[in-house]
Amino acid sequence: MKQSRMHKITVGLLALGFWTGISQFGYAQEQPSRQQRAAQLYENMEYANAAKAYELVVNKDNPDVEQMERLASSYLYINQYALAENWYARIVEHEKASEQSFWDYAEVLQLQGKYSEAKIAYANYQKKYGDKAEISRAIIGTDSALFWMENPSKHVIMNEQDINTSLSEFGLIPTSGGVLYAAEPNSLLAEKSGMTGQPYLKIYSATRNDDGSLSYPNVMPDSFNESPFHLGPIVTDAKEEVLYVTRTYPGKQVEKYRANGQKWRKQNLELKIYRKQENNWVEEDFAYNNVKEYSVGHAALSTDENTLYFSSDMPGGNGGVDIWFCSKQADGSWGAPVNAGSSINTDGDEVFPSVFDNLLYFSSTGHVGMGGLDIFQARGQRGNFEKPKNLGYPVNSPSDDFSFVVVGDNLDENFGYLSSNRQGGIGADDIYSFRYEKPKITVTLEGMTRDKKTGESLSFTTVSLSDETGKLVSTSSSDDKGAFSFDIDRNTAYLVLADKAGYMADSVSVPGVIPQQDTTIHVVLNLQPVNKVGEKFVLENIYYDFDKHNIRPDAAIILDKLVTTLRNNPTLRIELSSHTDSRGSDSYNKKLSDRRAKSAVDYIVSKGIGADRLVAKGYGETRLVNKCSNGVKCKEAEHQQNRRTEVEVLAF
Incomplete structure (x- = not known):
């Protein structure tokens, strides 16, 4: 098959460079004829000038096929597709038409968006010169083009x-x-x-x-x-x-x-x-x-x-x-x-x-x-x-x-x-x-509210959605099966909090996501029951730095849940007990745990909860949760597990 022409001039320059020709056979004795001049321009790739010259040459009753092909080719190179089509339509009816002309005719039809006609012309070429990869690709292109035009992008x-x-x-x-x-x-x-x-x-x-x-x-x-x-x-x-x-x-x-x-x-x-x-x-x-x-x-x-x-x-x-x-x-x-x-x-x-x-x-x-x-x-x-x-x-x-x-x-x-x-x-x-x-992509936050102690679903639990600054975005309630959902924005972080009378609130942070398709994020909120006197539980993830009693930012988030629980349950009265690790003397750790318990209570009181509803109690290292007693070598993470705060329900 003849090579497909580079009709794009800027691409043609890259593929072919800028050509100039010097005839080996000069015209010393006479001026070149009109036909010779047109041929010289075409061979020099001066297609704009060659087209003008060949228009004069072929302006006769029975023009030479090769001259018509060069005229059509010149129009194709300079993107004059309609004129190129006119000449190629005549050329392919001629028995002396070249293989390249049959290919160019199909191509110039495609370049004008005449896909049905182009497909027929490519098939005609295929029948005449055999099946080749380029032909199959071109025919697929005509079908694909029609599909893309019927299904445009945005x-x-x-x-x-x-x-x-x-x-x-x-x-x-x-x-x-x-x-x-x-x-x-x-x-x-x-x-x-x-x-x-x-x-x-x-x-x-x-x-x-x-x-x-x-x-x-x-x-x-x-x-x-x-x-x-x-x-x-x-x-x-x-x-x-x-x-x-x-x-x-x-x-x-x-x-x-x-x-x-x-x-x-x-x-x-x-x-x-x-x-x-x-x-x-x-x-x-x-x-x-x-x-x-x-x-x-x-x-x-x-x-x-x-x-x-x-x-x-x-x-x-x-x-x-x-x-x-x-x-x-x-x-x-x-x-x-x-x-x-x-x-x-x-x-x-x-x-x-x-x-x-x-x-x-x-x-x-x-x-x-x-x-x-x-x-x-x-x-x-x-x-x-x-x-x-x-x-x-x-x-x-x-x-x-x-x-x-x-x-x-x-x-x-x-x-x-x-x-x-x-x-x-x-x-x-x-x-x-x-x-x-871009297509609208939805992000859905779906969740369940459960009783932390029994694992059973908690129905009709209030669920609130806040942004990372703490601003309330939306509120909802779980259904009779404990399920809830929110539509949320992409690339935005949220805090989801669930609270219910008789339970300690639970929350979970949801990082911002940038999905490529519709996405659902699943969360589970486990609410600790506080509606029974004597109920005990650990405030998870409230930790203290070694030898310190100040409330860390990560601990404040957990204590805020307890504040919400106390507000929603006005008859609830609790003991906050603080525990230390085994490092340091027993007496020092007892005093340190007292300070930590008081620090937690003071934080809650600062949020508007009455001091008479809270009891601070320090147990030092008397209630360790792991093997890390005096003299036992442990990792820092293990010691930190012992530095904790527990809650006991005193009245409800």
Whole structure:
């Protein structure tokens, strides 16, 4: 099968470089004919000029098939899809039509969103030239495109009309002061590319407004924006002190060879690095440029800036243009290029990488897509990525969609920019902003209230929900089976407290969660009965530091539960007994436990509970709960278990 054409000019520059041809057979004795002139322009890849020339050549009753194919091909390269379709429709009816024309006809139908017609054309190619992987992928793409368009994502796409023109704008990156991007200058004086028929690309800046819209475009006046050929796209580090600029190599050390009776020069792309020094930019070469053999461009930095991704057709790839990466070395230099792997790269082209957190975004012609370049997302880093996901419609379209960059992300949405030459735009390539409203994810807190002593459910128990500042959010009551539930917010911590007459309140802290799907959190609140004289229990998790009697913050939370219980049970009277570990003398520990018991009682009284309802009692080390008596070596955690406070019901 013939190779799929790189109709995207900016990608074509990366895949093919900037070509110039010098005919081996000059026209010394006479001016070239109209046909010879058209052929020369086509071989030089000056497709915009070639299309004009071939229109004059084929303007006759029985035009030559090869000439019509070159005209159609030129229109395809410069994204004039409707004109290309018109000619290919005539060509494929001709018995001398080439294999490439049958493929291009199907492709140009797909690029215009004519998926049913494209599927028929691909099937016709398949019948004529055999079943191949590329054909199967293309046919699947036509079916997938229809599905994606019937089931669009929640992305809202907006054309940034204040910076887009009738020419090309693409490859946006955000900066602290706005944005940078590549664009064709709208100037009559600008030097023009024979390939596109438009001015060579330059780097522009624009203002990014609070709502994400863009305005006030200006060509950058800096030294990095000076080159006779294409410049862009561009990327910068977080401090905006280092720039990585893609440009067409402007020098004479080019790739040279002979083909079709001509000598060829291939001006490949290179990656230039510019470092800020005071008010100037100092230029340096990317260590792995090799303009005599291949192109390098489309740089992107990982979030930690220790990995540099880029696109290249250097040897060792999977085919076409691949995404590669370099790792930053200890001395700050970039290590040798490594291919990003077969999960990302295909026998097609993978270009325009960008990174947000641990997600790599890129565009591809080799994965199943809607047509042209499609935008994909893959989780991972360096050479270890999960299977890429096509972002579907409306991020992607039948045409070329690329330069996808996420600027911000929160729980409710993410937003950023992409570039596309889709129908309905202002110019050839336009910059679009996008916003994606994330699906509403519910978090439910479900719980049970139980009698701590018997384990049985406690019905009709009051349950309150507070935020981490103590502010009451909601109250509820468990049902006849002891069950309750609350709808809670994502990424928010809560305290759940249950209380019931005749029981000591219980509470549990619920940390904030950020789930990826609807989530239910389960809790159990065990309430200690206090409605029987002589009932004894330990206030769990009330501990004291060694040789101290002050109330720690973690102990205050537990004592607050007891305060709630005393308020809700006004006839309840209790003894608070304090216990120490075995370290220290017996008499000292007795005095220390008295101070600790009194400290706990004083804390409760400070919360408004009458002192006559509380008795403080210190038992020292006379009631140890483990083996850690005098002279026994124990861990600190074991000693802390003995430093505790117990409650005994004296009256109810």
